[in-house]
Amino acid sequence: MPAFLPDLPVILGFAVAAFALAITPGPDLALFVSRTMHWGRGHGFATVLGAYSGIAVHTMLVAFGISVLIIAAPAAFFALKILGALYLVWLAVQAIRDGGGLLVPRAAGKQPSWGQSYLTGLGINLTNPKVALFFVTFLPQFVSASDPHAPGKLIFLGGEFILVSLPVVIGAVLFAEWLTRTLKEKAWVGRALNWSFAAVFMAFAATILLAEGRR
Template sequence: MNIENILGFSFVALMMVLTPGPNMIYLISRSICQGKKAGFISLIGVGLGFLFYMLLAALGITAILFNTPHVYDLIRILGAMYLLWLAWGAVKPSGNSPFEVKNLPHDSNLKLFSMGFLTNLLNPKIAIMYLSLLPQFIDTTGSIFYQSIILGSLQILISVMINALIVFFAGTISIFLAKNQFFSKIQRYLMGTVLFLLAVKIILNI
């Protein structure tokens, strides 16, 4: 593998994890509601979801799944509808910022882990990234399996590191936004807009 492909895919992985989505919203909400420990336990589940997708991509199963038109369209549309629901939740008049503390019941460690795993597993953004983006950085003259493992491992490392920072600083950001309602409103509308545009992109399949 050449360094250009490694750096290029690393940049794509960084941009993807910084884009608001189900993983970010879940980790922020759980960290604020139940503390950093709960956030990190949830992050372990999210990390396992990344590992699952990486292995699917390396073994070629993901490509087979999405080459089945009806299955691919169903996952794509359901994912886009979920993102639109999240976008509406962010911008509606009674909507709250995902950084705001909510009085939610505390979940067990097993449920935190499971929800983190399922949230990532059902995240269409991750599936689409492994299907459409990762192959562009693979040299077909080399071992596709080996390169998929290397690039997938880079994506997992970058995503886990960024999400760990989000979990760690979720409370601090929440306090800042609570004291600065103007920034809180901007943050909500920005997140809603990004989620909406991502949903449109998925629906149009571009």
Template sequence: MDLTTWLSLVVVCVMGAISPGPSLAVILRVSVSQSALHGVLASLSHGAGIGFWVFITLQGMAVLIEQHQQAFSILTVLGGLYLAWLGIKALRYAGKGKIDEVEAVKSSYWESIRDGLLIALMNPKIALFFLALFSQLVDAEMTAMMKVQFWTTVVVIDSGWYILVALLLTSGPVLPWLRRNMVWVDRVMGCLLTLIGLKVVIG
């Protein structure tokens, strides 16, 4: 994987991870209502769920590239349009997402692990997002090692961000920062997705 492709993957995944959504809400709830350790475990299981979608997406795209090149080309264009649409939507509704306050509800470590895993596995938008993103970055030359690099990069970024959130919540800098900067997080994410999506559509 060349450096430009890897950096594109890193930047989009970082912005996607920090953008407020259902996953962040779950990690916040677990971390604040239970403990930092509960939040870390939920973060790791969430990363595992994301890793599942990455693996499935890469395997499916490998089959398309090898056996149905024309279908892959169509998917690439559709993926670009989808990313552009997500970007425009993020720009249009920048800062309008909410990070809700949480209530303390006692739960075990296993329940925290379950919650982190399920919020990743049960969100079909995650699969669509990676399908669209990878269709712009994956090509016929992709090796097994490159797939491992893709998988590792996404999982480390996702798990790492939520672990950071869980660990820093007790001192309070992450949540206030997100609330103050939600508009700019959404705007940057929107611009990145729009540019990546339009790149393939307009050639």
């Protein structure tokens, strides 16, 4: 067995945890769905690719110990949370403003490039405290600090997270595409969905800011 492979019970246990995180509603999943409903399946998958690039970054940070600096410096981690909250507020504004909504296409709206959708997915993942906390605090629980092969095992687990959660987000994008085709004829549905996604982003932002305000 290659040295970078964790034991089978570890692989299976981590797969369960990864699946649980993947199906938990969050700003990243909401963004995948909303981008698909507004600009189409290609932009949904571009956003997914951006988010999973962020997961690769989180994995590498944990594997090589850089993320420990964030935990050791509470001010830096606090700044990351605030940045993430502000980014969600910006996405909420984009969801309801003319020409910049996330759901139903409008004639006056300027369609972003796939690169812009990719960067949006990357940004929301890198500034999402839920993802950062998962990788910084939970991922290392599956390896021993004294294990000389710990970095390789952490990278393997990061790849496993992608493989386990990818079918969930692909299913979400395809469902969003089907839902758009079904409901796009009704203008009020589009407006309601735009406001719904704006509310989701604002709720996550408020949760982050209020949690930090109590400390």
